[in-house]
Amino acid sequence: MPLPYSELVMEHFRHPHNVGRIENPDAKAVEGSPACGDMVAVYINVDEETQRISDIKFESYGCASNIATGSIITELAKGKTLEEAKKITWQQAAEALGGLPAIKAHCSVLAVDGLRAAIQNYEERHGLIKERVPTTVEEIRRRLKHVMNPVVGLDLVRTKLVKEIGLAEGTVRVVLDLPADHQFAATIRQDILDKLGTLWDVQQVVVEFTE
Amino acid sequence: MSEHFIYLDNGATTRLDERVLEAMRPYFLDTYAVATSQFGYSMGIDAKDAMDAARAGIASALGAEPEEFIFTSDSTESSNMALKGVALALGEKKGKHIITTPIEDFPVLYSARALEKQGFKVTYLKVDEHGLVDPDELRRAITPETILVSVQAANQEIGTLQDLPAIAAICRERGVLLHTDATHAFPRVPLDVRETPVDLVTVTAHLSHGPKGVGGLYVRKGTPLVKWMDGGFQEFNLRAGVENIPGAVGFARAVELATPEEMARLQAMRDRAIERLLQIPHSRLNGHPTRRLPQNANISFRFVEGESVLLHLDMRGFAVSTGSACFSRSLEASHVILGIGGDHERAHGSVRVTFGRFNTLEDADALADALTEVVSSLRAISPLGKE
Numbered sequence A: 001m002p003l004p005y006s007e008l009v010m011e012h013f014r015h016p017h018n019v020g021r022i023e024n025p026d027a028k029a030v031e032g033s034p035a036c037g038d039m040v041a042v043y044i045n046v047d048e049e050t051q052r053i054s055d056i057k058f059e060s061y062g063c064a065s066n067i068a069t070g071s072i073i074t075e076l077a078k079g080k081t082l083e084e085a086k087k088i089t090w091q092q093a094a095e096a097l098g099g100l101p102a103i104k105a106h107c108s109v110l111a112v113d114g115l116r117a118a119i120q121n122y123e124e125r126h127g128l129i130k131e132r133v134p135t136t137v138e139e140i141r142r143r144l145k146h147v148m149n150p151v152v153g154l155d156l157v158r159t160k161l162v163k164e165i166g167l168a169e170g171t172v173r174v175v176l177d178l179p180a181d182h183q184f185a186a187t188i189r190q191d192i193l194d195k196l197g198t199l200w201d202v203q204q205v206v207v208e209f210t211e
Numbered sequence B: 001m002s003e004h005f006i007y008l009d010n011g012a013t014t015r016l017d018e019r020v021l022e023a024m025r026p027y028f029l030d031t032y033a034v035a036t037s038q039f040g041y042s043m044g045i046d047a048k049d050a051m052d053a054a055r056a057g058i059a060s061a062l063g064a065e066p067e068e069f070i071f072t073s074d075s076t077e078s079s080n081m082a083l084k085g086v087a088l089a090l091g092e093k094k095g096k097h098i099i100t101t102p103i104e105d106f107p108v109l110y111s112a113r114a115l116e117k118q119g120f121k122v123t124y125l126k127v128d129e130h131g132l133v134d135p136d137e138l139r140r141a142i143t144p145e146t147i148l149v150s151v152q153a154a155n156q157e158i159g160t161l162q163d164l165p166a167i168a169a170i171c172r173e174r175g176v177l178l179h180t181d182a183t184h185a186f187p188r189v190p191l192d193v194r195e196t197p198v199d200l201v202t203v204t205a206h207l208s209h210g211p212k213g214v215g216g217l218y219v220r221k222g223t224p225l226v227k228w229m230d231g232g233f234q235e236f237n238l239r240a241g242v243e244n245i246p247g248a249v250g251f252a253r254a255v256e257l258a259t260p261e262e263m264a265r266l267q268a269m270r271d272r273a274i275e276r277l278l279q280i281p282h283s284r285l286n287g288h289p290t291r292r293l294p295q296n297a298n299i300s301f302r303f304v305e306g307e308s309v310l311l312h313l314d315m316r317g318f319a320v321s322t323g324s325a326c327f328s329r330s331l332e333a334s335h336v337i338l339g340i341g342g343d344h345e346r347a348h349g350s351v352r353v354t355f356g357r358f359n360t361l362e363d364a365d366a367l368a369d370a371l372t373e374v375v376s377s378l379r380a381i382s383p384l385g386k387e
Helices: A007-014 A064-077 A082-086 A090-096 A102-125 A137-144 A185-196 B018-024 B042-061 B075-090 B106-117 B135-141 B164-174 B245-257 B260-277 B306-315 B335-339 B344-348 B361-380
Strands: A027-032 A039-047 A052-061 A162-168 A171-176 A204-209 B069-072 B097-100 B121-124 B146-150 B177-181 B200-204 B215-219 B283-285 B296-301 B350-354
Touching (some): A007 A064, A027 A102, A039 A102, A052 A102, A064 A090, A137 A171, A137 A185, A171 A185, A185 A204, B018 B245, B042 B069, B069 B075, B075 B106, B075 B146, B075 B200, B146 B164, B260 B350, B260 B361, B306 B361, B335 B344
Parallel strands (some): A171 A204, B097 B121, B177 B200
Antiparallel strands (some): A039 A052, B069 B215
């Protein structure tokens, strides 16, 4: 087949594992947004005693690599402890799928983000976050790599839209190289607020546009 | 891949018609000389006669004189030739302003962008929700500096047919040259340059069952155009290069074979597809309901992504296209869907179905059945649209 996807990717795309929704899950997370492209929801149940993921499901609004990665990542995470599951990387998922095209990294990384965000959601809900690390500019930049520039479907950092990041006394200031009346200005701003607003020591997020 | 295969991506390219192949064959194997003057050897003269006949046939389908039709390698070259040729001819003399639309196909769009880098100013006319240019807006955009207006005849993705007579009348009135990219319209949608005063028309062979690698540019007599493919003196000294005689002959044959009856057949398939696909919940038509290419249907389905739809359809033996960013090489969502005011989500779930000569009404039904199932199974795993 002249497709850029491995047989394994196609198999997981055709017959995704662990697909669907858990009613009243112990934790869940949604990564991506319809305005920006692909989107993944991850639901987990956790055995409180062993801290192992007892059940995991995902839903995808995305392309084949997104669906296949959702399938493999949930397979990899099932039965693992939260600490183990947290460490699953996109590279591991890609390897388990027999490789993914580089251009599809963005679509498939969402599933990995979804899993991590669901685990984080569990930890936050259950007061498991022991050490609160102060937010750094690096952490903000890392999170902005997960905000997509809908014009091209790539993240803000990669498309060089982030001109400046300021961090002082609980206020994050993000300056974007984008006119305020840009078609997607509002969407991008909202995405940034969503991604940065949950940081424990951040009280305010200000998004500024050039011109 | 499934046993049967139904090709519904005729807007990308089409299968060659055997009759076209038969017409071309002698010019590969028997009369393979280059076209020579009447003082040359007989095989070259025969080749020239074939080239002349092909040129005359295609030109007459446009209402043009043979010497107004230049053969090129494809519509990409034709549009580059039109925009850059006029810019080179008039940029210094008259002005450096060009007007086009944001939903043109890449050859026009990127030729315009290349000219912007050379100091030309380009106005991209807004189009409405169906992709139509407002003639009044065009009228307002023309300045004394304007040298060329380029508005497509039909859109490559959503099939919208522009009101070329109205656009041409304005350009004529204001004394500005008009180019139209008729890649997807010609020869199915009639265009007669005697009635509609366009000055340059881009056409291609491979979208109507002709060969790949041959296209053409209609150039109205007296249109200033600088030759920029330098070499020999072929094509009235406007485009150098050995003539693609088999290609020209095939192109002419393909034009002959595209009849009004066929257009009606295609339209019936298109209308059946649109009618059936719009029965799928949360779907909408992209493009104009009636002013559209006879072969083109383009529908967006919410809550599903186009590449996934396409791969599932491929497994069931159907080939279609999508405007989803995930499908494009640049990871960019369809500039056409965005250009008509659609959002990323609408481009994400858009599916273009384009019919051709070798399709039937049953194909439209089979596709609708398959697509109904595919969309519903993808929605079942989508986090959206559940409530």
